Amino acid sequence: MRWEPGDRSNIEDMRGRSGGRMVPIGIGGFVLLLLLSAVTGKNFFALLGTGDATPGDTVGTTGAVNASPAEERMVDFVDTVANDVQDTWARVLGGRYERTKVVLFRDAIESACGFAQSATGPFYCPRDHRVYLDLGFFDELTRRFGAPGDFAQAYVIAHEFGHHVQNLTGVTARGIGGPQTGAGSGSVAIELQADCFAGVWGHAASANGQLTAGHVELEPGDADEAIRAAAAIGDDRLQKMATGHVAPETFTHGSSAQRVEWFRRGMDSGDPRACNTFARTTH
């Protein structure tokens, strides 16, 4: 997979503000900061991300991100994939598509869909229309799930944007009601369709033919990476491992074989109409 970095306009970077635990500075720290501020004339509380701390307050870490060059390259990668995926859906859906962002976080985050930890995996929150991702998940994908490769990672991102498309087009509501688990459930139909939509993007990306900033171009073998990833995060495998991708409302995504099948349908056809998982899995 080849890609050119874009402008990061698809990223909402919360890596410096998430991180799970708030850091209590305590009364001693407060006094020290007060002294430093008085001595230097600088507001050291501002460095803590709070301008008006009082004793006993807890404050978060600063917005500054301490990241390796490899991680920063990963941010560019996520932005580029998100941009390419969104361009594809804007073409397919026209004015019905609304662009959104990927919220990057570390360890844990408070989303409009509630508190989430990295262990829950990447997810889409229908309430604020955002995709949430801890970059550490890609290490998991490689090491724990045995699905390395940039297109495997891109598939995960594209799957989450598939949920966004479902939300915009009113499909998400169809998944609610009826049995919430099992092969015929609305939830499985929703997840398999998101896999198929990821494939629809993959089809578009392979037909691209030109590499510009913020875009990707697939290479031979890329689809196999995504298929490995789809197989790796099927319910049957995940339930054993007890971690991985999670939709906030449910744990059911379909079996590995189903996930591969629906990704392939999207990838082969490039047509969202080939993704009617509701007709296939509900009776």
Ligand SMILES: [Zn+2]
């Ligand atoms: Zn999903």
